[in-house]
Amino acid sequence: MYFNSKGKEEVTYDAIVIGSGISGGWAAKELAEKGLSVLILERGGPVKHGDYPTAALDTWDVPNRGRLTEEEWKDYPKQRRTGYTVSQFTKHFWVKDTEHPYHETKPFDWIRGYHVGGRSLLWGRQSYRHSDIDFSANAREGVAVDWPIRYADVAPWYDYVEEYIGVSGENVGHPQTPDGKFMPKMPLNCVEDHMATQIGKKFNDRLMMPGRVAHITTPGGHNGRGTCQYRNRCIRGCPFGAYFSSNSSTIPAAEATGNLTIRTHSIAHSILYNDKTQKATGVQVIDTETKESHEFFSKIVFVNASALPTASILLNSKSERFPNGLGNDSGELGHNVMDHHFHIGARGQIDGFEDKYFKGRRPNGIFIPRFRNISKGSKMKDFQRGYGYQGGASRTSWYRPAEAKIGKALKEELIQPGAWGMGLTGFGECLPYHDNKMVLRYDKLDKWGLPTIDLDVEWKENEMNMRKDMKSSAAEMLEAAGFKNINEYEDRSNPGNGIHEMGTARMGKDSKTSVLNKWNQVHTVKNVYVTDGACMTSAANQNPSLTYMALTARAANHAVSELKKLNL
């Protein structure tokens, strides 16, 4: 079964990158630009930049005004759980749950897309650095294991990535959300500006700023990518290339070197390991179309399949040396699953801005960085870590309750914009817990004969206590800023719904308690690097993709330098 019709040389590369999403694209670009021949293995099909069929369509151009029919929803019962991701405009980018099953010992929303670019096409684009408050948190509090790195190790790579991808934002000097290399910010609208001023006046521990978002806001540079057109249709793919994706940026850059090969429809089955050399030798692949197995060989392997599949591939890579999965001496592989908990906060309305409006649909909102547990004075009694707020102000539209009930008066009322409202949604850190885990079910194989993932993850006391504060502090700030009709809200927030799953192959100082070292190498198999969300030792409360990209660029640089020294 395991054969390649080609000679071994033809299936041998310097590096194999598993996955083409936000971190895999970066790995491929960095390695290819440094002269390595690179093979990307992508389990889904191709998406060329610009191949975004719904980008210019309106509600009346698609069936059902954009919504799926009940018949269509039958393929997406789990992907549906976000309430916003799957529509007639986007359904081709999300997996059908019927084809890609997983199991839930406890409720877990695993939301994903299988295609070149992965979720880099679909991400929220919010981009924040992690600080030493985050990198030292586990050590300071005696939680899980210490990160083997600190901010100074990553800071130059944050600079490098931000400048390459283009991040618009504002430097504010906040200790837990470090400043960076930003393009001009997307400004606050009138009501947000009012709110920011009020927060600054009334809370000396808090500030509000425009979201830092991976969009180009001034022309020039960035390999010809265009500036944001304020359409806010990012999730369909941006024909202007204004937000960062693998498709618009890193993959074309890697291709331009002439060193990149992309093999689509290729699921990584396992990493091949040589007991004698104690190194990985390549990757065994299942072709999704033919169901045949193939082997590809390389000097180094970057695993960037996203946190859950990355752990799945490593767990399924069994050998005499590693009967429980490649590099899994610690038993931590597949454990410490984290995400961000949210769907909680407050909304309110405000008077006095009725004659104000805006032009353009800003694909971004506001950010209130963490203000709990970042200093002695902000220490909370009943929870560790903290949360930030995202949200924004806008005017309601035709879907609001109208005073007029019928006829011309109703029409004229709804043609006008409604009241100004502002919402704040907290995004909270989840601690790493060993018993929040995924396991492979070998009794439930998928259609390619691979074991399926079973998730056993829950929020615990620390998260639940934090949530109470996330709700009440949001209302408190809206009230202080003069909002009325303030509504605290809390909706179901299953783990996974933040689409920030991470932690399944954590970094650490010791192979007995962690999977990866400070360079993202598997401790015991040094030519295997894991630089997606799996590597995270703690979650922080910020959106994590920027950190994945920075760690990937750093690890790729390390890998090439080690290859040159003949250490790998």
Next chain:
Amino acid sequence: MKRREALKTSAFLAGCGLSAGTIAAIVSGCQSEPSLYPDAHLGEDHVRLLGEIVETIIPTTDTPGAKAAEVHLFIDQVSTQFTEDELVAFKAALDEIDKGNGKKFAKMSSEEREEYLLSIEAKGGDKNPYNMLRGLTCQGYFTSEIGATKALAYDPIPGEYKPCIELSEVGKAWAL
């Protein structure tokens, strides 16, 4: 997630003063635009009546109304997503409206139609048929090409973001 839960969390349908119960009763749907009423899911008579109802709710003014925007056909397509019970109740509500108050709905003047529909609304209730029809009409109208591009301010590619301008510069709500 169950369908009703998804609807509750969706802002898309939560409009036009709909109660939670009404929202839960609505599911949208329209696979293709049937060109002839005889193909209508609700039947030709019901769709013809709906055309008059939606035009009463959102009439033609200086911009085209709900009938020109084919909101009655939109509602017919939505009805393909109803459960059997919802469909029976919806058709019964339409029959009731058709009957009118001694004078058939079709025979009423537009002022009489408004008054009559408001009398149904005044009866209240969580599944008030008028509130449901109004919600569907607003949704169908403002997501239609006519509603979005003629009644509202439509700007598919703004090209810039101006965070704080006078409302009078736009004059009405943005469609998108």
